[in-house]
Each structure stands twice: as structure tokens, then as C-alpha cells.
Amino acid sequence: MNLIEFKQSFAAAHPFKNFSVCLKALWYDGKGQFEKAHSLVQDIDTPEAAWIHAYLHRKEGDTWNANYWYTHAIKPYSQISIEAEWEELVLYFISLHNL
Numbered sequence: 001m002n003l004i005e006f007k008q009s010f011a012a013a014h015p016f017k018n019f020s021v022c023l024k025a026l027w028y029d030g031k032g033q034f035e036k037a038h039s040l041v042q043d044i045d046t047p048e049a050a051w052i053h054a055y056l057h058r059k060e061g062d063t064w065n066a067n068y069w070y071t072h073a074i075k076p077y078s079q080i081s082i083e084a085e086w087e088e089l090v091l092y093f094i095s096l097h098n099l
Helices: 003-011 021-030 034-041 047-059 063-073 082-096
Strands: none
Touching: 003 021, 003 082, 021 034, 021 047, 021 082, 034 047, 047 063, 047 082
16 A cells, blocks of 8 residues: 555545554544544554654644653654655555555
8 A cells, every 4th residue: 555545545434444553543634533543542552653642742733742742752853744744654654564
């Protein structure tokens, strides 16, 4: 799967079953369902989930909370656009799970 195919999957009512929880969170965020995306990653204690959590808080403008989660993700506070970070995250999780 590539980024274009991932975006095309937005036509479906639900994310594909073979998506990881993290990729499902990005799918919901890509469809404009921030709260659903946030609820999927907020209780997962991994650096990968923390990265998505950080991105989501940065997107909503909560700098302090985003910085907290970037620290847990062992990532610097992102300086790229929100759109570019979302794409970076999607590509990372697609490659991580060999989709």
C-alpha cells in the first residue's frame, strides 16, 4: 500500500481490518475524525503511539501537551507542516506493517 491507496481507502466506512491501531488512528484523523483518532492512541504506551498522540495535540494547537508526547515518542517537536507530518506517519506505519 502507498499513500495514494491509503487516501483512497477513505471511501470505505471503516478502516481495513489489517490496519494496526496506530494506522487506524491516522485513517480516522485523515477523515476528519480527530476524537476517534485520539481515543485509539491515548492509552497505548509505545513510542509509536506517542508520536501519533503528539501529532494530534500539535494539530489541535496544544503545544504543551504535544511536546509532552513528542518526548515520550523520543522525537523532537515537529517543525514540518501538519499535513507533511501526517503523511510521514502514514508512510512509517505502512512500512512498519508491510502493507
